[in-house]
Amino acid sequence: MADPLLAVDNLRTWFYTDAGIARAVDGVSFALAAGETVGLVGESGCGKSVTALSLMRLVRQPGRIEPGSHVTFEGRELIGLDDEEMRKLRGNRIAMIFQEPMTALNPVFTIGDQVAEVARIHQGSSRKEAWDRAVEMLELVGIPAAAERAHEFPHQLSGGMRQRVVIAMALMMNPALVIADEPTTALDVTIQAQILELLRGLQQKFGTSILMITHDLGVVAETCSRVIVMYGGEIVEETDVRTIFRAAHHPYTEGLLGAMPRVGEKRERLTTIPGTVPPPTAWPTGCRFRDRCPYAWERCEREHPPLYQVGENHVSRCHLAEEPERRVPHAPAVEAVA
Numbered sequence: 001m002a003d004p005l006l007a008v009d010n011l012r013t014w015f016y017t018d019a020g021i022a023r024a025v026d027g028v029s030f031a032l033a034a035g036e037t038v039g040l041v042g043e044s045g046c047g048k049s050v051t052a053l054s055l056m057r058l059v060r061q062p063g064r065i066e067p068g069s070h071v072t073f074e075g076r077e078l079i080g081l082d083d084e085e086m087r088k089l090r091g092n093r094i095a096m097i098f099q100e101p102m103t104a105l106n107p108v109f110t111i112g113d114q115v116a117e118v119a120r121i122h123q124g125s126s127r128k129e130a131w132d133r134a135v136e137m138l139e140l141v142g143i144p145a146a147a148e149r150a151h152e153f154p155h156q157l158s159g160g161m162r163q164r165v166v167i168a169m170a171l172m173m174n175p176a177l178v179i180a181d182e183p184t185t186a187l188d189v190t191i192q193a194q195i196l197e198l199l200r201g202l203q204q205k206f207g208t209s210i211l212m213i214t215h216d217l218g219v220v221a222e223t224c225s226r227v228i229v230m231y232g233g234e235i236v237e238e239t240d241v242r243t244i245f246r247a248a249h250h251p252y253t254e255g256l257l258g259a260m261p262r263v264g265e266k267r268e269r270l271t272t273i274p275g276t277v278p279p280p281t282a283w284p285t286g287c288r289f290r291d292r293c294p295y296a297w298e299r300c301e302r303e304h305p306p307l308y309q310v311g312e313n314h315v316s317r318c319h320l321a322e323e324p325e326r327r328v329p330h331a332p333a334v335e336a337v338a
Helices: 048-055 083-089 111-123 127-140 159-171 189-206 217-223 241-247 251-258 298-302
Strands: 006-017 020-032 037-041 063-065 070-073 094-097 177-181 209-214 226-231 234-240 308-311 314-316
Touching: 006 048, 020 048, 020 234, 037 048, 037 217, 048 177, 048 209, 094 159, 111 127, 111 159, 127 159, 159 189, 189 217, 209 217, 217 241, 226 241, 226 251, 234 241, 234 251, 241 251
Parallel strands: 037 209, 037 226, 094 177, 177 209
Antiparallel strands: 006 020, 006 063, 006 070, 226 234, 234 314, 308 314
């Protein structure tokens, strides 16, 4: 990828706890082009949200971004950038849409004041100019009677409307990159579809790049051109969306796809991935997925797999790339969790 908007190289974010060092993000590298939407996928505990906070430099003690980590945005190295310069970027060139809007919005200020504050901070706009711009953005994200709703408080809005407010705040300064951390998780299916359609439309209008963090492959299928699958604090597979659904290589990705409900398919119950993500203070030796993998053999315990090239623009962190004949299912080493 020539001159990516965002380039992440060997990102390691560790938390120093009484239980030991939690290597939540452990050597993550990827790139994002201008105008591209990339999905970052994985179950809870895989490190995807910590990755997002690291990109925004919002990791706090006992967490720390380790030396040797590099995040380059628009040609600037963000790791090591002083706090004042980083504040100028946040909300201006890089914005974030959080999973739960009620925690992202201040309950004692009107939504108009909160959206307008972005313009006052980053543009130095007058109160009236910022307010008018806020109402314009609220209209753009589909809030009816925006001029009147701008005077309301977050608790007076529905969950879907609050999420629209958070999106309006994120796009207020027309940022180059929006990090959307599970933006539709707390919403029902109908509102979720509306929010995803809204994000698609706004991206086409502004040319914004989106890093879509989710555990839902259905969201990825609707919105993304490329997908990165995380497990155990590291990337285990990366390719374009069509390939991930047609020819997933990593056993963990296979498990995620098998757990998806499908319209018209009659199954008594969904497939499950046995076990749970191991704690980041004690990642297994070798392959971190081996205890839950239906194909694991002795090499998986002995050798930590690199990211193998398994196709054009397709990488997978699995020894099956070198020994495909081992793809013979057997019982994993752990029992399924009910």
